[in-house]
Amino acid sequence: MKHANYNKLQEKIKELEDEILRLKSEETRSKLIEDALKESFAAYELLLDNIPGVVYKGYENWGVDFFDHKVEMFTGYPKEVFSSRRMKWSDLIIEDDLDAVKGATKMALSGNKSYLREYRIKIRNGQTRWIQDRGTIACDSSGAIRHFSGIFFDVTERKQAKDEITITKVELEQIFRTAADGMRVVDKEHNMLRVNDTFVNVFGVTEEDLQKKCYEVLSGPVCHTPKCPVKQILGGEDRIEIETERQRMDGTQIQCILTATPFRNEQGEILGVVENFKDITDRKRMEESLARSEANYRLLFSTIPSIVFKGYEDWSVDFLDDKIEKLTGYPKEDFNAKKLNWYDIVVEEDIQPVKELFKKALEADKVYLREYRIRTKSDDVRWIRERSQIVLDEKGELAYVSGIFADITEMKLMSQQLEKSHKELEDRYQEINELNANLEMMVELRTAELVNSEKKYGRLFEDSKDMVYISNKKGEVTTINPSGLELLG
Known part of the structure; x- marks a missing residue:
């Protein structure tokens, strides 16, 4: 009996041990589940946060x-x-x-x-x-x-960017259509995809022409050559700008600046080329006219003896040709680079009169004529005649002086020589006047003597008791005194 109870006790102990093991196993599993849930929740929160x-x-x-x-x-x-x-x-x-x-x-x-x-x-x-x-x-x-x-999701920035892109596209479309220059878009096969209104108007393009190749509509010297802008852009160039001549559909020529840039899609892939044609025909004509004018202008400067200049308040001066070097010995670059100003070569005694004359002109009609001396690089003194116009800015302040210099040294020397000669003539004239006065006195004295002699001899002629007569070169008697007349009866 005792043994049977012991066996039952052992069985109960075994059951308790098994139950304890089961409970421990469930506790471990619950702990694992709890840890997994915590980890999952942490990951969920991390996901939500990120x-x-x-x-x-x-x-x-x-x-x-x-x-x-x-x-x-x-x-x-x-x-x-x-x-x-x-x-x-x-x-x-x-x-x-x-x-x-x-x-x-x-x-x-x-x-x-x-x-x-x-x-x-x-x-x-x-x-x-x-x-x-x-x-x-x-x-x-x-x-x-x-x-x-x-x-x-907050997509405000994306929406705003999209709206801005839409607005930008509209603006770009408007700019393209109304641009002052002719523009066209050409694909890789030289087909014209789009042109703007200016292109149509400037180059005389029709709807039928838009179906043609780019070189058929606006041919030029670089078409079908390696210098073709389309070929260069497709070959990797980012920008091409050339000055070229193109032929309109009516056969007339037009001078233009052609600028070519890549035409890309949203992924940056090149689909073709955007060409911009700036019509410079009028500008080229003006440039040619200007070149002719400049040539005439330079010819005029080279032939006139005067020196054109532009001066400033600080006595600095710019010269437009090289004649200044012949006058002063200094190259024009020394003056234009401000290494030397006009004040430096004006003779010191003449500076104050020059300033005073300028001041008077500034207060009056802004025009003046002045003569003064300069000292050249070789230390020679030259006489200058300056005719100038004072130019004021919008505030009424001195902007610059525009005028010409003329070398009047020879004229001054001639004038001085003339003055000297005139003085000598005046002195000689005075001497002659004095000599004439002396001669007149001598003539008067001699005349008086002759008159007295004539009176004396006249009385002798009349009073002589002898016959006295006067005959001419022919021996003819012209005058006989009274005694002679009486003797001849």
Whole structure:
């Protein structure tokens, strides 16, 4: 009996040990499950924290539950406002977008229960944000909506960028159509894809011409050569700019600057070439005319003896030709580079009179003529005659002086020589006058003597008792005194 009880006790102990082992095994498994759940929940929270969207569970009455606090970052409202049903999601949706959101829901219900909706919401600070809403609809066996499971994304920046791209495309299209230069888009096969209005007007292109190759519509010397802009761009060049001559459809020639750049798609792949034609025909004519004018201008400068200059308040001066070196011994570059100014070579005694004359002109009609001396590089003194016009800026202040220099040294020397000669003539004239005065006195004295002698001899002629007569060269008697007449009877 005792042995039987012992066996039963052993069996009970064995059962207890087995139960203990089972409980320990279940405890271990529960611990593993608990750890796995904790790890899974941590991963879930990490996923929620890192995805850029807001995960939600919504209901047919627009109530919504959120699983993290990112909704507050999106809307400015904490998630508790929604979970407590104090606010519904429809309260945020812009009224104009609400019908479209409902329509997307109906379409999803009639299809595979998934939806993608984009609409606007007004957040707490009054701003409008664009939302992309992706989700699925869970229905019961009768087809009634149980809930919505989805995620919200803030796509405001993308929408704004898209709107900006749209606006930019419209602007670029308008710029292309109304650009002042002729423009066309050419594909890799030299087919013209598009042209703008200026291209049509400038080059006389018709609708039929637009179906032709680019070189058939506007041929030029580089067509069918390695220098063809289309070939160069397709060969890897980023930009080509050349000055070229092209032939219009009517056969006339046009001078233009051709700029070619790649025409790319959104992936950056080259689809063709954009060509810009700037008509410079008139400019080329003007350049040629200007070149002729400049040639005539330089010829004029080289032939006139005067030196044209442009001067400034600080006495610096710019010269337009090289004649200044012949006059002063200094090259024009010394003056133009401001290494030397005009003040440096004016004779010191003449500086003050030159300044005073300039001041008078500035206060009057801004025109002056002045003569003064300069000292050349070889230390010679030359006389200068300057004719100038003072030019003022918009504020009435001195801008510059425009004028000409003339070397009048020879004229001055001649003038001085003339003055000297004139003085000598005046002195000689004075001497002659004095000599004439002396001669006149001598003549007067001699005349008086002759008169006295004539009177004396006249009385002798008349009073002589002898016959006295006067005869001419022929021996003929012309005059006989009274005694002679009496003697002859």
